[in-house]
Amino acid sequence: MARLSLETLRSIRRNSSLHYEQTTRGTMRVFPRDGRMSKFVQMCRGMQEWGVKFDVLDREQILEKEPCLSDVIDRYTGAMFFPDDESGDAHKFTNEMARLATALGAQFLMNTNVLEIVRRSKSRISHVKTSEGDVHADAYVLSLGSYSPILARPLGIHLPIVPVKGYSVTLPLNGWKGGPTRPVMDDGYHAMMVPMGDRLRMGGKAEFARYNTKIDPKEGRRVLDDILKILPSMAANVDVDSALNWSGLRPMTPGGPPIVGLTSYENLFLNTGHGPLGWTMSCGSAKIIADLATHGRVLTNSVDPADYVL
Ligand SMILES: Cc1cc2nc3c(=O)[nH]c(=O)nc-3n(C[C@H](O)[C@H](O)[C@H](O)COP(=O)(O)OP(=O)(O)OC[C@H]3O[C@@H](n4cnc5c(N)ncnc54)[C@H](O)[C@@H]3O)c2cc1C
Incomplete structure (x- = not known):
């Protein structure tokens, strides 16, 4: 996952200008x-x-x-x-990614709390309730770090994250x-x-x-x-x-690897549990989720998605 992340990060960097005080000196x-x-x-x-x-x-x-x-x-x-190995300022990197995503049409709802993920049936999420009203989407990615188990539990998903x-x-x-x-x-x-x-x-x-x-x-x-x-x-x-x-x-997570991939709900994905290496594994995890959400399968051979499912 870390290798896939590095490859993905480098390809983002080749295609856009990113400044986050990076060093690439190992x-x-x-x-x-x-x-x-x-x-x-x-x-x-x-x-x-x-x-x-x-x-x-x-x-x-x-x-x-x-x-x-x-x-x-x-x-x-x-x-x-x-x-x-590379390094940089994770906060600046995140802001840079938000800038690129916004330019591509993404919208960020800041200062908005997700209160509940509401299911329509045993296999589908209907919407999320937030402090600013309901949000409906085709697909949902649960990526709340340490807070993920709190919102997953009412859906019957028990995440082993501390x-x-x-x-x-x-x-x-x-x-x-x-x-x-x-x-x-x-x-x-x-x-x-x-x-x-x-x-x-x-x-x-x-x-x-x-x-x-x-x-x-x-x-x-x-x-x-x-x-x-x-x-x-x-x-x-x-x-x-x-x-x-x-x-x-x-x-x-108890064993170390993050939890990334499908759930029993066809429109809910998990991207969480990255422990001490959340940035290291971020771009690869995001690529897996993007592949699953848009193509229904992981398009790279670099990782075995089965290693990261719950
Ligand atoms: C001191 C320290 C040093 C680290 N150094 C490194 C490093 O060198 N390299 C590395 O790869 N990783 C490092 N990490 C690990 C890395 O920070 C984590 O793995 C990473 O932040 C996890 O990312 P995440 O997005 O899954 O979760 P988080 O970064 O925890 O983000 C989750 C977000 O969800 C939000 N949220 C939670 N509940 C709700 C809700 N109900 N509604 C709306 N929003 C909500 C939170 O406010 C938070 O912003 C370090 C961590 C620490 C503490």
Whole structure:
């Protein structure tokens, strides 16, 4: 699904101009000296048959790619480099996609709550009730992330999705160039840092807090503190108190794969449960739904749709 998403994203990019502070320089995952790296390398070897490319790097090669890790390089046993990986600002990307869709005739009903999905029969949806009135359509796609089970349950669809809260912290760098040039994941701290133009975005934490998305500044600070252990010189050069905290819910399924495809209602599709990789898998999931809704079947051989049905 991730490969299909990357191919689909690249084809959208070829056909339109999209600006979302993207980097296409690959990503790096660095491993502390605790023996976990060899297991991860083994797992990735198993994924090579699906086109996952990677290089194993020693400490010298890590520094060639990311000199900013020189202060802490002795912590690491090595790294894995994924040349095909990309990154960007998901919020900007989403707005860009909305702009393209609007130009093609799509209409977005903002600040509108879906209150109920109303069925006409055991096999057909009639309409959705919203805070702004009823909406009728030929087809419906349920894509409410962690909130999907709430509206699916009255239809007899039980989605095994649990919200897992995470934090993202974005720090303006004000011209400081001492950070990474591509996304770097530290496997020891489970912390991710992603350069975005003149900002550094950091992510981490996994909390079972039900639907509580309240931002606790202490938790945001913990994410930042982990990154400062990796980039100690940042504290002296950047105003770390200017960091902006955000929290969100990852819609987790028990096994990991998302739930994408048909339901027992002929005009209702599911596109949900993407856990920690919702953007990574978004364009591929959307392609599958578009194929199903317009052609009645999935047109690509890249994925087996049976792997993603409920
Ligand atoms: C800290 C953090 C970092 C992450 N980093 C990455 C990353 O690097 N790469 C990656 O691929 N993924 C990442 N993710 C995961 C990604 O954010 C999710 O997988 C993705 O947001 C799921 O998308 P979605 O559209 O299915 O659900 P959501 O993004 O949760 O969107 C669901 C939407 O439905 C709306 N909604 C809910 N109920 C109703 C209703 N009744 N009526 C109307 N609207 C409703 C909600 O308001 C929300 O806007 C991260 C998540 C977190 C928390």
